[in-house]
Amino acid sequence: MIIENLTPTGAPALPRYLGATRYDDEIIGVGADSILIIDDSLQMITYCQALRSGSIAAIGIAAHPRRANSLHYSELLRQFATLTRTPEHDDLGRIRPSIAAIEMASEVAFRILRTGSGVSMPADVSVDRDGDLRILWEDGDRTLELVCPFEPARRSYIYYSEGDQYYVAYDLSVYRLGRLFGWLAGRSSRFPR
């Protein structure tokens, strides 16, 4: 990503910038007046959040089908937003995830985008009876499910499996996610541990 500061950064004002990814996707940010980054006209990330998390400083989106990646990412965010408008409960339990779960899932989805490993559309985005947000990806016999608990105090994790091998990982770093999504896409035959 190339980001050009148009005005000097001065606390507490947010820096204005205009930039593009190295694939020429347009990115516009206008600092404190508007806190949105617009990417592909679809992907909206809160500028403040991006600044705080450091995610706009050094994004290296690798050379996989990046437009599809960002569209899938945008679609995921849209599905999360839809879930926030569902009723809180039904007769079997929770059906609306917590804001904390959605924020965590959005953060992890962005990390997945950053891995450049290719974000496929999930097979399912759902909420279990405890209100945990579950995002499932499948590729043949390989499955990978991100679980973001309703309670902010509980850790999110990724469950993945192939045949009768399965594992739960709490490490949701960009590096680990890159390895897992690479494996899911078939770029590694070895079951990751």
Added chain:
Amino acid sequence: MPRKDGQDRDGLSVSIEDEQLTDVHKHSFETDGHRGCQIRVSSVREIPPLDVAPDPIETDPSHALIIGIPDRTLGVEQLAATEYMAQELSRRAGPYTFPESLPQELQKPK
């Protein structure tokens, strides 16, 4: 998935198909936004150590429990095993279509 709060610690509630209890089961399983699923007992037993045990209750004499699911709150291994079993159960399950209800006089009393 068994719930986190321990409500399902004894097992996951299911009902054994019984045409005389069609109305009872339809009322329980076909609610707004939900529909019943079916799975064979033999398919449950394909996932050791899972099994199905009868657990009749007043409102549903054919109530049973899928037993053998680990307590996922105990640690990461139990959590992973629970996720695996839930995944395998869902792979073996399919949507259930309730048959026409029996005439009232042939149904078991509620």
